[in-house]
Amino acid sequence: MSKVLELTLEVWRQDGPGTKGAFETYTVEIPDDASFLEMLDKVNENLFQAGQEPITFDHDCREGICGSCGVMIDGQAHGPQKGTATCQLHMRQFSDGQTIRVEPWRAAGFPIIKDLMVNRAAFDRIVESGGYITVTTGAAPDANEIPVPKDAADSAMDAAACIGCGACVAACPNSAANLFTAAKMQHLNQLPQGQAERWRRSESMVETMEEFFGSCTNHGECQEACPKEITIDFIAMMNRDYLRSKLVNRRRLGERKIG
Amino acid sequence: MTLTLDSHIPDGPLEDKWDNYKFDLKLVAPNNRRKFEVIVVGTGLAGAAAAATLGEMGYNVKVFTYHDSPRRAHSIAAQGGINSAKNYRNDGDSVFRLFYDTIKGGDYRSREANVYRLAQVSLNIIDQCAAQGVPFAREYGGLLDNRSFGGAQVARTFYARGQTGQQLLLGAYQALARQIHLGTVTLHNRTEMLDVVVKDGRAVGITTRDLLTGELEAHSGHAVMLCTGGYGNVYYLSTNAMACNATAIWRAHRKGAAFANPCYTQIHPTCIPPADETQSKLTLMSESLRNDGRIWVPTGHEDERRAVDIPEDERDYYLERKYPSFGNLVPRDVASRNAKTVVDEGRGVGPLHNGVFLDFADAIQRHGRDTIEERYGNLFDMYERITGENPYQTPMRIYPATHYTMGGLWVDYNLQTSIPGLFALGECNFSDHGANRLGASALMQGLSDGYFVGPSTVAGYLANWLGTDAVPTDDKAFTESLDQTGGRVDQLMSVNGTSSVDHYHRELGKIVWDYCGMSRNAAGLQKALTEIPALREQFWADVRVPGRADGVNQSLENALRVADFMELAELKVRDALHREESCGGHFREESQTEEGEAKRDDENFSYVAAWEWGGEDIQRDAVLNKEPLEFERVELTQRSYK
Numbered sequence: 001m002s003k004v005l006e007l008t009l010e011v012w013r014q015d016g017p018g019t020k021g022a023f024e025t026y027t028v029e030i031p032d033d034a035s036f037l038e039m040l041d042k043v044n045e046n047l048f049q050a051g052q053e054p055i056t057f058d059h060d061c062r063e064g065i066c067g068s069c070g071v072m073i074d075g076q077a078h079g080p081q082k083g084t085a086t087c088q089l090h091m092r093q094f095s096d097g098q099t100i101r102v103e104p105w106r107a108a109g110f111p112i113i114k115d116l117m118v119n120r121a122a123f124d125r126i127v128e129s130g131g132y133i134t135v136t137t138g139a140a141p142d143a144n145e146i147p148v149p150k151d152a153a154d155s156a157m158d159a160a161a162c163i164g165c166g167a168c169v170a171a172c173p174n175s176a177a178n179l180f181t182a183a184k185m186q187h188l189n190q191l192p193q194g195q196a197e198r199w200r201r202s203e204s205m206v207e208t209m210e211e212f213f214g215s216c217t218n219h220g221e222c223q224e225a226c227p228k229e230i231t232i233d234f235i236a237m238m239n240r241d242y243l244r245s246k247l248v249n250r251r252r253l254g255e256r257k258i259g
Numbered sequence: 260m261t262l263t264l265d266s267h268i269p270d271g272p273l274e275d276k277w278d279n280y281k282f283d284l285k286l287v288a289p290n291n292r293r294k295f296e297v298i299v300v301g302t303g304l305a306g307a308a309a310a311a312t313l314g315e316m317g318y319n320v321k322v323f324t325y326h327d328s329p330r331r332a333h334s335i336a337a338q339g340g341i342n343s344a345k346n347y348r349n350d351g352d353s354v355f356r357l358f359y360d361t362i363k364g365g366d367y368r369s370r371e372a373n374v375y376r377l378a379q380v381s382l383n384i385i386d387q388c389a390a391q392g393v394p395f396a397r398e399y400g401g402l403l404d405n406r407s408f409g410g411a412q413v414a415r416t417f418y419a420r421g422q423t424g425q426q427l428l429l430g431a432y433q434a435l436a437r438q439i440h441l442g443t444v445t446l447h448n449r450t451e452m453l454d455v456v457v458k459d460g461r462a463v464g465i466t467t468r469d470l471l472t473g474e475l476e477a478h479s480g481h482a483v484m485l486c487t488g489g490y491g492n493v494y495y496l497s498t499n500a501m502a503c504n505a506t507a508i509w510r511a512h513r514k515g516a517a518f519a520n521p522c523y524t525q526i527h528p529t530c531i532p533p534a535d536e537t538q539s540k541l542t543l544m545s546e547s548l549r550n551d552g553r554i555w556v557p558t559g560h561e562d563e564r565r566a567v568d569i570p571e572d573e574r575d576y577y578l579e580r581k582y583p584s585f586g587n588l589v590p591r592d593v594a595s596r597n598a599k600t601v602v603d604e605g606r607g608v609g610p611l612h613n614g615v616f617l618d619f620a621d622a623i624q625r626h627g628r629d630t631i632e633e634r635y636g637n638l639f640d641m642y643e644r645i646t647g648e649n650p651y652q653t654p655m656r657i658y659p660a661t662h663y664t665m666g667g668l669w670v671d672y673n674l675q676t677s678i679p680g681l682f683a684l685g686e687c688n689f690s691d692h693g694a695n696r697l698g699a700s701a702l703m704q705g706l707s708d709g710y711f712v713g714p715s716t717v718a719g720y721l722a723n724w725l726g727t728d729a730v731p732t733d734d735k736a737f738t739e740s741l742d743q744t745g746g747r748v749d750q751l752m753s754v755n756g757t758s759s760v761d762h763y764h765r766e767l768g769k770i771v772w773d774y775c776g777m778s779r780n781a782a783g784l785q786k787a788l789t790e791i792p793a794l795r796e797q798f799w800a801d802v803r804v805p806g807r808a809d810g811v812n813q814s815l816e817n818a819l820r821v822a823d824f825m826e827l828a829e830l831k832v833r834d835a836l837h838r839e840e841s842c843g844g845h846f847r848e849e850s851q852t853e854e855g856e857a858k859r860d861d862e863n864f865s866y867v868a869a870w871e872w873g874g875e876d877i878q879r880d881a882v883l884n885k886e887p888l889e890f891e892r893v894e895l896t897q898r899s900y901k
Binding site: 001016029030035038041045048051052053054058060067068075081084090113114117119120123124127128129131132136139140142143146147148149156158163164188193194222 | 308311312315326327328329330331332333335336337345347383385386387388390391392394395396397398399400401402403419420422424426429432433436437439440447448473500501502534535538539540541543610641644645646647655710711714727759761803805806810811813814862
């Protein structure tokens, strides 16, 4: 049977991008089989009853796959449970009487929109810069004409599991987006279908990433925070591909000039 | 009847219809495509695929999503897989078999020609997705793996771990991202469509609200494609994402698009039952669990014992008892209905007696814990995260939940609605699944419509308008729509009553679930038809939307959606009341066999019910139009799973 927890929350409230924010303190009673977001729903219901404006936060599928949700919970991206997005975190992970601090993702690359909602459009810009395989609809050969070694397919799938939530950036002391970018890139770079654009993709995605985010210094906080437990091995693979892309792409540039 | 419903089904043999039709369709030459503006609303599988493909073809595309990124659309949450008639297993699959299974699974309430085309196109979809780098499961030889899914007798389902939906959507999203980068597609994120603009009887654009600034904007185009998903959230609790809503299709309906078969809803049997009143949504557990789990409830009522303390002779494995040949693998609708029956009898399990057991003890004993962990480990982990119970030690608790809506905007063979220039793709149309959808077919339909069908057929419409400009947004049609939409926003903000939007949504959901859920009867539906309008009236008199309209306001977003659900619910119940037969997901208690199974009435109800907006008093004013269903190639049979 569930039990009811009495909690104190310190929640970051900020009216808009240009305004000054502050922590507000709320108390809430919640059954421990509720999810963290249902707890925030309850706080909002209380705020509504008190005639105040509810807390704004992004969320949607509440199944840990759409990547919409995500807040810092006592300084940890997505909170204390490993491999778990905020929506899948349940209140039985907390104890009665606890004080919990809730903040938005903190990163220059993710400007605050309102309260706990941030702008993660930079992630889309990184994907747009090369995170795809060019194949016009209708142009594909039969699916089984491209054999993919099972190991490559499995490893590509490990990378492709990224849900684009931004926890890796929020957890990083440098606000680097290397885990996200590496996951998106290595999903494609490991597959036979992704080879034709591999070096162009590697150079372009890394350089777009650097326009928005800080640099990686191998803290490894990102893989600890990742709700899909994506490994930083992919960052090493990205670094290798980026270095090589500089040589390959320069050589290609030269070939074009001469030829 | 004022509408003429012409399905535009091409002549000729079933196998040749689509090829012949494509040849007969008017084309838009590559150098002319940039002269057309096409609006795509929604970025799930259908929307992202359509927008990317139209961009590749050279059209000017504007794509809209209320999410921060196109990748977050709810297609992403599909777990199981996607069907295709590739017959890579050599187990006798074919385009015709996939077509036949889909027609039969839909309980003979869909169009032959549309479904056959879907089965044909299923071949191209897998090719397209594999080439995009979708990481489908593979064999050691590097070729694609398949599994059997949802009771199909062939292995035709392609999958990517438990996240096929996410991987297919990422494929479509990445194709879309490429077009955005190239400038053929303009992305309007955090922008919600609130109206279709119609001028001289055709769709010429949309009205939207910028969810960050609150600004209402007009967007003009030569054609509008709605790819906005289903209306399952009319039940409040469902497996749909929180923001899934029917506003786009409902507003289109109000502007003249017929709404087909709104009563057809799929209730998925294996979801985690609600834990308490704070529950905001339901989580699906993959159907594959029924391959190894045994479903049971105690024989006694209100049994408070733990599962392990209930002896074997006091357990009722009711599916195995009633359906000896299919047992726990009966189709979704049968499994769901039977769960409701035992819970209604007071034999439900769990603290709230609102579920049934799905027990893996026998499977663990037979195959060993390692095998079960390998098959379902991630699902067991997810179950434990949500419920705090360990399914290796104690049975899972499951209960049915709303999952998918087969009904939607009426469309012809072109996927065009009854408003010329307005197209509906994916779950938001009604076309392919009849009264019940087979597992792993939703992803197939979304991508079929988005990549292959919509982009071909829209050209046939656009070709008529070559040499004309899109209607300017200062036209009266746009300003009127802006005024009306603004009026609706102002009205909601100014009620300033006492109860929250969620309160009303929850109340609405209860009514629809109780009277128009898994099992329906005339008295209950009549009752719902008195309760829904009363609730709607109360909503408009008593709701309170906090905050301001000129900025981020999630309560306002939700209020606009719930207001439309109130109206849709009434039409849905009205439709359920008129269809006095049982078919697929629509079970009318008055129409059942002696064994209590669904009984179709082909003589009187073999048609598509296409409702036309007639006015605010929906049950009085809605006009029923019927499109008869004709079957040339399949013989209608009564389903039996005994």
